[in-house]
Amino acid sequence: MNIEDLHQIARIEKSKQEGFQHQIHVCVAAGCLSCGSGQLKEALEKEIARRGLDTWCRVKGVGCLGLCTAGPLLSLETAGIFYQGVKVSDVSDILEALGGAPVERLICPVNSAFFRRQVRIVLENCGRIDPERIEEYMAESGYGGLALAVSQMSPTEVIEEVSRSGLRGRGGAGFPTGLKWTSVAKASGLTKFVICNADEGDPGAFMDRSVLESDPHRVIEGMAIAGYATGASQGYIYVRAEYPLAVKRVRLALFQAERMGVLGNNIFNTSFSFNIKVRLGAGAFVCGEETALIASIEGRMGRPRPRPPFPAEFGLWEHPTLINNVETFANVPPLIRKGGRWFAGLGTEKSKGTKVFALAGKIMNTGLIEVPMGTSLRDIVFDIGGGIPRGKEFKAVQTGGPSGGCIPGQFLDMPVDYDSLAKVGSIMGSGGMIVMDESSCMVDVARFFMEFCMSESCGKCAPCRVGTRQIYDILCRITGNLSGPDDLAMLEDLCDLMKSTSLCGLGQSAPNPVLTTLRYFRDDYLSHIHDKRCLAGACKAAREVA
Amino acid sequence: MKIHPRKNVRSDLNPSRLLTFRIDERVVSAHEDESILSVARQNGISIPTLCHLDGLSERGACRLCIVEVKGVARLLPSCVTFPRQDMEIITASERVVSYRKKILELLFTERNHVCAVCVSNGHCELQNLAVELGISHVRYPYLYPRLAVDASHSRFSVDHNRCVLCLRCVRVCDEIEGAHTWDIMGRGITSRVITDLNQPWGSSETCTGCGKCVQVCPTGALSEKGKSVAEMIKRRQFLPYLQMMRGRQDESWPK
Amino acid sequence: MAKITLATIWLDSCSGCHMSFLDIDEFLIDLAGQVEILFSPLVDTKSFPDHVDVSLVEGAVGSESDREKVLTIRDRSGILVSFGDCAVTANVPGMRNRYPVADVLARAYAENACPAAAISRDTLFFQEVPALCPQARPVHEFVPVDIFLTGCPPPPEAILYLFSELLAGRRPNMNGRTRFGA
Numbered sequence A: 001m002n003i004e005d006l007h008q009i010a011r012i013e014k015s016k017q018e019g020f021q022h023q024i025h026v027c028v029a030a031g032c033l034s035c036g037s038g039q040l041k042e043a044l045e046k047e048i049a050r051r052g053l054d055t056w057c058r059v060k061g062v063g064c065l066g067l068c069t070a071g072p073l074l075s076l077e078t079a080g081i082f083y084q085g086v087k088v089s090d091v092s093d094i095l096e097a098l099g100g101a102p103v104e105r106l107i108c109p110v111n112s113a114f115f116r117r118q119v120r121i122v123l124e125n126c127g128r129i130d131p132e133r134i135e136e137y138m139a140e141s142g143y144g145g146l147a148l149a150v151s152q153m154s155p156t157e158v159i160e161e162v163s164r165s166g167l168r169g170r171g172g173a174g175f176p177t178g179l180k181w182t183s184v185a186k187a188s189g190l191t192k193f194v195i196c197n198a199d200e201g202d203p204g205a206f207m208d209r210s211v212l213e214s215d216p217h218r219v220i221e222g223m224a225i226a227g228y229a230t231g232a233s234q235g236y237i238y239v240r241a242e243y244p245l246a247v248k249r250v251r252l253a254l255f256q257a258e259r260m261g262v263l264g265n266n267i268f269n270t271s272f273s274f275n276i277k278v279r280l281g282a283g284a285f286v287c288g289e290e291t292a293l294i295a296s297i298e299g300r301m302g303r304p305r306p307r308p309p310f311p312a313e314f315g316l317w318e319h320p321t322l323i324n325n326v327e328t329f330a331n332v333p334p335l336i337r338k339g340g341r342w343f344a345g346l347g348t349e350k351s352k353g354t355k356v357f358a359l360a361g362k363i364m365n366t367g368l369i370e371v372p373m374g375t376s377l378r379d380i381v382f383d384i385g386g387g388i389p390r391g392k393e394f395k396a397v398q399t400g401g402p403s404g405g406c407i408p409g410q411f412l413d414m415p416v417d418y419d420s421l422a423k424v425g426s427i428m429g430s431g432g433m434i435v436m437d438e439s440s441c442m443v444d445v446a447r448f449f450m451e452f453c454m455s456e457s458c459g460k461c462a463p464c465r466v467g468t469r470q471i472y473d474i475l476c477r478i479t480g481n482l483s484g485p486d487d488l489a490m491l492e493d494l495c496d497l498m499k500s501t502s503l504c505g506l507g508q509s510a511p512n513p514v515l516t517t518l519r520y521f522r523d524d525y526l527s528h529i530h531d532k533r534c535l536a537g538a539c540k541a542a543r544e545v546a
Numbered sequence B: 001m002k003i004h005p006r007k008n009v010r011s012d013l014n015p016s017r018l019l020t021f022r023i024d025e026r027v028v029s030a031h032e033d034e035s036i037l038s039v040a041r042q043n044g045i046s047i048p049t050l051c052h053l054d055g056l057s058e059r060g061a062c063r064l065c066i067v068e069v070k071g072v073a074r075l076l077p078s079c080v081t082f083p084r085q086d087m088e089i090i091t092a093s094e095r096v097v098s099y100r101k102k103i104l105e106l107l108f109t110e111r112n113h114v115c116a117v118c119v120s121n122g123h124c125e126l127q128n129l130a131v132e133l134g135i136s137h138v139r140y141p142y143l144y145p146r147l148a149v150d151a152s153h154s155r156f157s158v159d160h161n162r163c164v165l166c167l168r169c170v171r172v173c174d175e176i177e178g179a180h181t182w183d184i185m186g187r188g189i190t191s192r193v194i195t196d197l198n199q200p201w202g203s204s205e206t207c208t209g210c211g212k213c214v215q216v217c218p219t220g221a222l223s224e225k226g227k228s229v230a231e232m233i234k235r236r237q238f239l240p241y242l243q244m245m246r247g248r249q250d251e252s253w254p255k
Numbered sequence C: 001m002a003k004i005t006l007a008t009i010w011l012d013s014c015s016g017c018h019m020s021f022l023d024i025d026e027f028l029i030d031l032a033g034q035v036e037i038l039f040s041p042l043v044d045t046k047s048f049p050d051h052v053d054v055s056l057v058e059g060a061v062g063s064e065s066d067r068e069k070v071l072t073i074r075d076r077s078g079i080l081v082s083f084g085d086c087a088v089t090a091n092v093p094g095m096r097n098r099y100p101v102a103d104v105l106a107r108a109y110a111e112n113a114c115p116a117a118a119i120s121r122d123t124l125f126f127q128e129v130p131a132l133c134p135q136a137r138p139v140h141e142f143v144p145v146d147i148f149l150t151g152c153p154p155p156p157e158a159i160l161y162l163f164s165e166l167l168a169g170r171r172p173n174m175n176g177r178t179r180f181g182a
């Protein structure tokens, strides 16, 4: 394959698509599949064939359209219409309405803030292309970034472009991606590896899964560019086995990419060669931690080891290894195509580009969104997210999963970026956002996350192994109104211990939900402790006592 | 295999550099591939450790050996941290000492360390650490888990009530004896050391009966049969020699 | 010099710590001149005095009655000493904590007793003895403790040191003089 071939494929694909007057996109990502979009797609295809419409109307399975609450979702690409909650019985109505007035009862307001306020880079193809056909990705300039990089840029120039963009890792800590690539490129050694971290273990997060299910080639292209820039020729995608659909689509995408020659030897007729293998994780949260993930790929138990040395210097099978998150890689192809300066034009001073968030909890529009860095929490929750259902009061939003914190209403106008979140004691994390209303007891929320960390702690280091259990016990005592006078002090003491002495990020950040709720919702704790009463009326034991 | 690229880099072609730095206000000099712990001990400065044992690979897991380094916000485990030129290390600041105490107290709460009826009473590293750190009582609630004793081996027994999960047994059996009978099962607070694939020790087909694991175990978790309370004294003199003769010199299998 | 008043008590324990106290031998005589024992299993008094300077509490808190006692003692004592490993860590009495109380009682009084003395499982809970708590736990989990004297039993030298310091009006530092299981 050379660059001309790539353009050729894109042209053919485009004209083929233009041949259809109507394209019906049915979301076949995990969310909509689970409420029957598979059958819906089949029924549409059958009905179209029966009516003989198949020359001018086509049904296409696409990735996530975003508004997962309203599934199964369906979009009429040419008309720009979204249908929500579509059932098989709606099929004939939909087909009849093609070209005419849309089916009123199914219409999903595309003009709503949910769609209007988003800026899509990572998700630009999600819901628009068929993730199971590489040609469609190519028609959207796919693999153009890789072609550009390997044929017209030196590895150093690629890294400079990434550095210029200001892209920071989307896996949690927000480490500058350009810097990481530089250190891998500089590390001595002939063999290097690129790993894509698709472990995504936080409860409530499904960004990476959606990207892999909806647009797997984007991640593959990003990894190949990274391989070129750092001097690696082998990549691994570490994805949890609980994501069977993502695994299937990634495998298919790899197969197609190899067949087309955008992976393999002498990519685009250059000396650059790159291959990717898939490795399945058994679903341990700690295996998302980079050193544990590497151990797991090597076939050992997924337990972190002390850093330094960092993987960039000493990684997979002791070779320099670049490890980035799915979303980080997904940002790379457009960044190379359009330039780092373009990317740096989005977002805030220190956090560039966009971020994908998974909105969940007590919010109208549950689903996946992508917004520029620096969008305020208020805009995300009330505008894009549609606010709190059933007229309840907003209480907190939890970001960053079990490693993050609970942010109270007073910070709603804060811009969402790495540094502002850190300032209030939370983290960006991978992008989970759980909204809580007045009926949530924050002690109970902290207890939930600590239970998660307790059962996901690998058990290697003493502070985390025993500390999570002790903290969990205290939180159970408090929510059960059985706490003693010293429990609050002991809670703070243990949180401080774990933060300062745990070996890996899991233990170091596990206290965050407790610490932030203690800071912002202390009354919830005090009421349980002194009045034996749950302020939010959420904890069962508390109600029984009252 | 190497745990750290800076470990074992010495060779005629690549001699390691000598560094000067400070430990507790004292100026010391050492090779760049010596851990802070080892340099401190060579200079008569004691740092408490539990998972570390001379002769075995490092694990960096018990976190008792943490030290403060000026200008670094994080506390660093001295057994796996290497010095840099002009580093200023503080081994026993108030903060570090109080954390060490708390970690040790947590370890006491984790299992059922009933010293009074233990074969290792009086010869136990956990007890000694408690004395060294001045622990008079444990402030956190004891967890009192329900754990088993496996006495199926003809000469040894394992009492999980007294295990601190240092994994010295796993390492010595793998790295020195080459049998890899021990490993660890489960995770978090439910972790437990196992023989073979969680078979009774007595039925293990890999165990050679060498007893090394028993000798390196810091507590009464592993003991020789026939020993009564306070009679189990461990002998470890063999370790440095055997490590030199048959250990994997540069072990990178942090367990 | 006014004598200091002393109370000693054993809760869920074997009385071994008290025996170790007696093991300070001839120093007992010296002590007798400076310490007045107001309440103890070793003397005759039946009710805990209104105030004592020092209380030695041996044993874990294993029953409801232990819990009440330890609260009273804390109320009426100047200095409360957690006396021995059972008081400090729950030690041997705590070994039952892994099992339900009913199983423990059945094991002790029904299964393992000689047939003549065995009590049927159903009547175990109707005996005229204070009910056991689900677990035996250290004293400091119930009340603030001033001095911890570890050891099973604490060595007589450590006990002697404790008293000489108290008598000199100092708060003893037991560090290095005894340990868990000593």
Ligand SMILES: Cc1cc2nc3c(=O)[nH]c(=O)nc-3n(C[C@H](O)[C@H](O)[C@H](O)COP(=O)(O)O)c2cc1C
Binding pocket: A168, A169, A170, A171, A172, A173, A174, A175, A177, A180, A197, A198, A199, A200, A201, A202, A285, A286, A287, A288, A289, A290, A291, A323, A324, A325, A326, A328, A430, A504, A505, A506
């Ligand atoms: C307990 C723990 C879990 C983690 N889980 C993930 C994860 O699921 N996905 C991920 O990309 N990074 C995860 N990370 C962060 C990774 O260690 C690593 O920093 C990240 O993959 C680097 O990629 P980035 O630079 O693109 O952010 C986790 C870290 C910790 C400590």
Ligand code: SF4
Binding pocket: A286, A304, A456, A457, A458, A459, A460, A461, A462, A464, A465, A502, A503, A504, A505, A506, A507, A508
């Ligand atoms: S902090 Fe927790 S997860 Fe991380 S190494 Fe320690 S025990 Fe394992």
Ligand code: SF4
Binding pocket: B172, B173, B177, B179, B180, B181, B182, B206, B207, B208, B209, B210, B211, B212, B213, B214
């Ligand atoms: S006795 Fe030797 S071979 Fe057997 S488990 Fe212990 S160290 Fe391994």
Ligand code: SF4
Binding pocket: B162, B163, B164, B165, B166, B167, B168, B169, B170, B193, B213, B216, B217, B218, B219, B221, B222
């Ligand atoms: S059995 Fe002994 S050596 Fe093995 S992990 Fe437990 S305490 Fe350590």
Ligand code: FES
Binding pocket: B048, B049, B050, B051, B052, B059, B060, B061, B062, B063, B064, B065, B066, B077, B078, B079, B080
């Ligand atoms: S001795 Fe260093 S962490 Fe255990």
